[in-house]
Amino acid sequence: QVQLVESGGGLVQAGGSLRLSCAASGRTLSMSAMGWFRQAPGKEREFVAAISRSGGSTTYADFVRGRFTILKDNAKSTVYLQMNSLKPEDTAVFYCAARSAGYYRPSDDPKDYGYWGQGTQVTVSS
Numbered sequence: 001q002v003q004l005v006e007s008g009g010g011l012v013q014a015g016g017s018l019r020l021s022c023a024a025s026g027r028t029l030s031m032s033a034m035g036w037f038r039q040a041p042g043k044e045r046e047f048v049a050a051i052s053r054s055g056g057s058t059t060y061a062d063f064v065r066g067r068f069t070i071l072k073d074n075a076k077s078t079v080y081l082q083m084n085s086l087k088p089e090d091t092a093v094f095y096c097a098a099r100s101a102g103y104y105r106p107s108d109d110p111k112d113y114g115y116w117g118q119g120t121q122v123t124v125s126s
Contacts, residue, residue: 009120022096038092050106093119
């Protein structure tokens with residue numbers, strides 16, 4: 001089993017930055033590809049970014065490319081989402097997710113992820 005705990009959310013003004021963290025326990029992140037997803041009120045959960053098991057390959061949603069960066073520290077079993085140039089439309093609950101052991105490629109499909117955190121709220125004011 002894997003337990004994921006997100007932190008780092010909060011309220012920030014448009015143009016500001018936040019860094020989300022996702023700490024894993026129960027199994028090291030070195031065994032998993034990881035992803036970040038978000039869900040705004042009244043909307044479907046959507047893909048934000050993902051990173052391979054090794055951390056050497058990443059993929060991003062078009063609407064965050066160039067503004068967000070996903071990073072993985074296998075030694076600390078932690079994955080990060082650095083968010084810069086935040087916009088009010090980025091307001092959402094952000095979720096960390098892990099693929100099952102043996103799946104090392106990043107994926108933008110939430111059905112590929114077997115483990116999810118509880119989410120952290122990000123609110124961007126205009």
